[in-house]
Amino acid sequence: MIVRLRGEVIEVIQGRIVVDCNGVGYEALVPESTRLPLVGERADLFTRHIIREDAQFLVGFVSDSDRRLFDLLTEVKGCGPKISLQIISDLGTETTLNAIAVEDPRILTKATGVGPRLAERIVVELKEKVRQETFVRKVSAVVAGGPTPANDELVEALMALGYRRQEAETAATSVSPDSGSVEERLRLALQRLAK
DSSP states (O other): OOOEEEEEEEEETTEEEEETTTEEEEEEOOTTTTTTOOOSEEEEEEEEEEEOOEEEEEEEESSHHHHHHHHHHTTTTTTHHHHHHHHHHHHHHHHHHHHHHHOOHHHHSSSTTTOHHHHHHHHHHHHHHHHHHHHHHHHHHHHOOOOOOHHHHHHHHHHHOOOOOOHHHHHHHHTTTTTHHHHHHHHHHHHHHHO
16 A cells, blocks of 8 residues: 655646656646646655556645545545545635535535535535544644634635635745734735745
């Protein structure tokens, strides 16, 4: 079972990355919402090795929490690895977790391949697990100096401007919550993203 890849990126294609680990190139499917390292840079991916009768493939994530969400989604009947990956690609990790936690399946239907029945099933089966996961993530983020509830609004504003969740969260954590109004923090975050 392959659970982690560390090495040099040798190829990045939409939704896929190839990482050279000591001379062996591993291809992994990745959420399109993920900000990936460039060719020649080092990658450190948390992976899931999916084995089926007719195929084997790796799915890679930049954080263990993204991989945990993928694992939760794949527990739901009718939500296999490809649909789970598509949900994370289309909606991002935080939006997916929030939609489940607040029991709003309509948000989940915005992901390609997710109809109302599947969205409802995801919410019903995962809401308690996700609420616990969200709580743990917020506590961990505060302890580690990551995104705080005060920056959630800033992250949403950056995403509304077209930035991916990973970029928005990185920019939001670089701006102090005490830097003024949301508008002022948004201006500072945009300056950092422009560099």
